[in-house]
Amino acid sequence: MNRKLIRPSLSEIQxxxxxxxxxxxxxTPPEQTNAENFYYIKQxxxxxxxxxxxDTGEQIxxxxxxxxxxxxxxxxxxxxxxxxxxxFVRYIYKQQESxxxxxDEGLPRExxxx
Numbered sequence: 697m698n699r700k701l702i703r704p705s706l707s708e709i710q711x712x713x714x715x716x717x718x719x720x721x722x723x724t725p726p727e728q729t730n731a732e733n734f735y736y737i738k739q740x741x742x743x744x745x746x747x748x749x750x751d752t753g754e755q756i757x758x759x760x761x762x763x764x765x766x767x768x769x770x771x772x773x774x775x776x777x778x779x780x781x782x783x784f785v786r787y788i789y790k791q792q793e794s795x796x797x798x799x800d801e802g803l804p805r806e807x808x809x810x
Contacts (some may be wrong), residue, residue, distance in 0.1 A: 709786060733763075739760050739790075744760075745757065746789065746791055751784050751786050758772035758778070767782055
């Protein structure tokens with residue numbers, strides 16, 4: 697059985713290797729991926745109830761109504777709306793996704809429960 701040797705053409709090798717025989721570097725990834733903006737827009741359009749956990753451990757429950765480069769506005773049903781600086785946010789998660797896997801009932805938790 698004759699096997700045919702499959703070799704890349706010379707032009708393919710020259711495309712992979714830049715000038716002076718040095719391999720080309722991968723381009724650096726972009727500084728801004730816009731993933732954060734995409735997440736905020738998606739949650740705003742779906743009016744998803746979220747929990748914003750602050751650096752102090754306090755939990756803010758509501759719907760993201762508006763966002764900016766440095767802050768988000770959280771709409772709360774029975775309480776005043778809040779404008780929260782992003783620098784004070786530890787993390788955000790959907791209200792249905794509690795840490796222990798059970799559904800959130802919307803009851804406020806004490807900040808020391810983690």
